[in-house]
Amino acid sequence: MGNRRRVEERRKTKPAVIGAVIAVVVVGVGAGAYALTGGSAADDGSTTSSSADDKPKVKTGPLSAQEVRSASTTFLTAWQTGKVSRAAAVTSDPAAATGLLTGYLTSAHIKDVTLTAGTRTGDKVPFSVKGTVSYKGTDKPLAYQSSLTVVRDKATGKPQVDWHSAVVHPDLKDGDTLVTGESGTPPVKAYDRDGGELTTAKYASLGPVLDGLREKYGKIAGGKAGVELRVVRGKESDKAKLSDKTLLTLSEGTPGKVRTTLSPTLEAAAEQQVAQKPKSSVVVMRPSTGEILAVANNSHSFNVAFQGSLAPGSTMKVVTSTMLFEKDLVHPDDSHPCPKTYKLAGWTFHNDDDSEIKEGTFKLAFGASCNNAFINFAPKLSDSDLTKEAQQVYGLGLNNWAIGVPSFDGSVPVMSGAQMGASLIGQGGVRMNPLNMASVSSTVSSGGFHQPYLVAPSVDNRTLAKASRTMSSKTQAELKDVMSYTARYGTAAKAMSGLGSGCGAKTGSAEVDGQKKPNGWFTAYCGDLAASGVVQAGGHGGDTAGPIVAALLKMGG
Known part of the structure; x- marks a missing residue:
């Protein structure tokens, strides 16, 4: 009875709202919300080990459902409420997580974040993201799906979010960042040798070519940059020849014009x-x-x-x-x-x-x-x-x-x-x-x-x-x-x-x-x-x- 009362008391305590809407709704093994901390080692199916020197016990073995729920909820709640350090602390790479989650607010300018967890599958927890991208008086809603995986820290035995940039957004590779601002280059309209406009609707495979034309000629073709949320590639993505990617356009730019030799x-x-x-x-x-x-x-x-x-x-x-x-x-x-x-x-x-x-x-x-x-x-x-x-x-x-x-x-x-x-x-x-x-x-x-x-x-x-x-x-x-x-x-x-x-x-x-x-x-x-x-x-x-x-x-x- 004592344990049940303490759990009920925790559920009655409302978490503080810091910089975002608070509502982590998790649909997992059981319906409804679940507590941020869970059962004892004795009832979660894991094992423990300790040395003869009475060092702290370290859990081993597969993660229990409770451990997955606990780590994922702690992470999602902290991220949603703007507690970057707390969210990063429950990941496998706190430094990288801190940088990307901080940039989510300060560089990507995403606010009013609501994270809703979906049905857990093993150690993986999918979740939806809703927020608002706000830049210099222009606001636009943002919504997408992502997921995280919980793993056991080998040194401490504690469950933690396996950190990769894709947790924050599925289009991110490790080392990439999210940025909202004027696009790096203005858009362009490309034309064939006879003056007809080249579009992917007309020529399906020209997407990479049109991206290349914008990258090369956007700044000299007479266009004006728009404002967009985009993925800015890091070193590893550059090696893989991945281009920056626009995720959300807040305001359209004025395209320049480029004539090609295509027939x-x-x-x-x-x-x-x-x-x-x-x-x-x-x-x-x-x-x-x-x-x-x-x-x-x-x-x-x-x-x-x-x-x-x-x-x-x-x-x-x-x-x-x-x-x-x-x-x-x-x-x-x-x-x-x-x-x-x-x-x-x-x-x-x-x-x-x-x-x-x-x-x-x-x-x-x-x-x-x-x-x-x-x-x-x-x-x-x-x-x-x-x-x-x-x-x-x-x-x-x-x-x-x-x-x-x-x-x-x-x-x-x-x-x-x-x-x-x-x-x-x-x-x-x-x-x-x-x-x-x-x-x-x-x-x-x-x-x-x-x-x-x-x-x-x-x-x-x-x-x-x-x-x-x-x-x-x-x-x-x-x-x-x-x-x-x-x-x-x-x-x-x-x-x-x-x-x-x-x-x-x-x-x-x-x-x-x-x-x-x-x-x-x-x-x-x-x-x-x-x-x-x-x-x-x-x-x-x-x-x-x-x-x-x-x-x-x-x-x-």
Whole structure:
């Protein structure tokens, strides 16, 4: 009876209100509110341990329902009433919790917070958040769902909230913060080359591109920043290439205007093509200028087409062949076998399906994409030859492209031994994306590197990257010879059917550890268009990415 009376007395005591509405309603094992402190160790199912020195007993074992309720209610009540130190003290990282919870009030400007706990599932407690974001006379309601998990402190045995920034808001990663104020950059309205507005409603995959345009041009495009609650990313999120995220707009800004090089017809067609194949991405550009005419991704969260970093497989053989032709090591019509296997520095390389070409030309091997016809040149090459070729002729791997939005410019690191051999066929350490490989075909088509760009350099007076040298007209003719042969008779023939004689292509299949099917690649040019696509985990490039690329090339410029 004494225990029951004390519990009832505690329930009659109303907690103080400090800076927020107090009403933590918890629906758990039992209905209604529950007390902030709970039963004794003897009735909660946990065990205790102590040393012979009579040190304080430390609870071990699974958490009881009462312990989960007690820790979560203490945390939520303290947070709601503005008692930051008390809330932080019941977490596994009081310092981090103190910083983020303090910023919730002072930087995010969120007031009148009400936290309502939901049904507990094991050690996890979901809860809803309602509050008001108030900034310089403008108020707007805020509501969202979050959750916390209670764990046992190994040192003390006490239950505590397992601290992560996502407890405060599910869009937060550890190290991120919440800020309300003028947006870092004004909004922008982006337009295609014909003056039509680019929106995600019209072009579903352009979200990351539009975000990049705002980040780059918001401050110089004539717009005015609005006021918003946003996630400001920390160091770890920056490493993961996560952009700041707007959670609530208090007042709209005035957008600036940015014209892009995108073609409305090609962009619409590209969106339609990638929508039909999961994990697909494509880029179309104009070889004579470098203008990007279309970019599309099946996934709308990350721009693989511009920022992906994937092994390009046999599409890299275009760059490798350029190097071999320039070094006078082989030419298209030279006799050059492709053995079934080839040993290099302890590795045994195989061709696709263990095929081989006993008698044939290099052009035949290129068209059949026979790996060992390239790898068997490795003993005649230095470790840096492919890297230099990619950088000097194709402008790849120098991290200096300025296309108008964030992009990855490819990577062809200096490798040795078997890894160098693997690089010759687009494996090893080589990494590319559809933008890079579209540029490779564009360079072959035009005879020289034109850095791809989405926004004209005249908009912000930026300098486009240049290659340090241009391939000879003889080398260009040889590349067109082997790529044309591949488009008409080789692994690209099925996809390129009906495109005419002035086109060239190269397929690729890139093996990925732990992936059942390879990434399928395809790069091609036709007239004044060049394009490249990838279908991750799709299989052979000619069957997967090939039809996407070919469909866009058939539309002409």
